[in-house]
Amino acid sequence: MVEQKNSIITLKELIVGYGSKAVAKNISFTLEPGVLCAIVGVNGVGKSTLLRTLANFQPKLDGTIDIQNKALEKHSPPELAQKLSVVLTEQPASKNLTVQELIALGRQPYTNWIGTLTSSDKEHIQKSMDAFLLEKLRFSKCHELSDGQLQRVLIARAMAQDTPLILLDEPTTHLDLYHKVQILKMLQQLAHQNDKTIIFTTHEIDLAIQLCDKILILDGNTNPFGNPCELIEQKHFEQLFPSEMVQFDAKTGSFKVNK
Numbered sequence: 001m002v003e004q005k006n007s008i009i010t011l012k013e014l015i016v017g018y019g020s021k022a023v024a025k026n027i028s029f030t031l032e033p034g035v036l037c038a039i040v041g042v043n044g045v046g047k048s049t050l051l052r053t054l055a056n057f058q059p060k061l062d063g064t065i066d067i068q069n070k071a072l073e074k075h076s077p078p079e080l081a082q083k084l085s086v087v088l089t090e091q092p093a094s095k096n097l098t099v100q101e102l103i104a105l106g107r108q109p110y111t112n113w114i115g116t117l118t119s120s121d122k123e124h125i126q127k128s129m130d131a132f133l134l135e136k137l138r139f140s141k142c143h144e145l146s147d148g149q150l151q152r153v154l155i156a157r158a159m160a161q162d163t164p165l166i167l168l169d170e171p172t173t174h175l176d177l178y179h180k181v182q183i184l185k186m187l188q189q190l191a192h193q194n195d196k197t198i199i200f201t202t203h204e205i206d207l208a209i210q211l212c213d214k215i216l217i218l219d220g221n222t223n224p225f226g227n228p229c230e231l232i233e234q235k236h237f238e239q240l241f242p243s244e245m246v247q248f249d250a251k252t253g254s255f256k257v258n259k
């Protein structure tokens with residue numbers, strides 16, 4: 001196989017699904033460092049299935065997934081924990097922890113068996129806390145937080161894990177518009193300023209068009225991938241939803257309801 005220079009993740013002809021049931025096929029793309037990428041598509045098209053497959057939570061059905069030019073399945077768990085971190089929407093079992101304690105869990109792949117934090121670990125934790133504006137909440141219990149605050153803590157934990165690749169499943173669910181934008185801007189900053197490659201699933205197509213560097217449209221067919229402008233020019237968003245209900249306006253890069 002030809003090595004993709006500087007690739008953080010490369011998918012080729014990937015098929016994801018369950019047992020013998022393929023949910024999505026024909027998925028191919030490469031992402032380099034410092035890129036924010038959204039996976040969009042209608043309900044049930046396979047966004048979460050794809051994300052869970054990339055996170056190695058479930059096996060792929062066919063094709064290849066390479067993380068830094070090495071097959072995903074060839075990584076040992078400790079090796080993978082230093083390459084990719086995952087943020088899921090479900091509530092963490094550890095909500096009784098304080099914000100600081102939960103973020104510190106991100107350093108587990110680097111600490112010794114008793115979990116002693118070095119000064120470098122503490123620096124990573126502090127930087128993550130600062131980046132996600134969590135200083136004032138440092139000693140709050142996670143169960144006392146709003147959905148938006150908890151989401152910031154979970155992403156800060158992934159930042160503290162300091163992996164080149166971060167995967168998030170619907171990080172803006174349950175948030176109001178302001179907090180959706182806040183989370184996505186923070187992810188954009190994390191990607192651009194810290195050279196992280198970030199992939200997240202979302203239904204916020206308008207926001208993804210404005211804030212992401214790349215978008216994968218899971219459409220159950222060819223699954224186009226590219227930067228938002230290219231995808232708009234190629235009219236890929238027009239076909240996403242039945243046109244009698246909503247229409248994509250290429251001039252504003254947003255969807256309009258047919259009245």
Ligand SMILES: Nc1ncnc2c1ncn2[C@@H]1O[C@H](COP(=O)(O)OP(=O)(O)OP(=O)(O)O)[C@@H](O)[C@H]1O
Nearest residue numbers: 018021023041042043044045046047048049050201
């Ligand atoms: N554990 C499972 N076993 C078998 N099929 C499943 C399982 N989980 C999901 N599916 C099916 O896989 C398909 C894709 O589901 P998935 O949750 O990946 O879609 P999605 O695009 O994330 O949807 P949504 O936007 O509604 O969250 C659906 O048809 C779903 O019923």
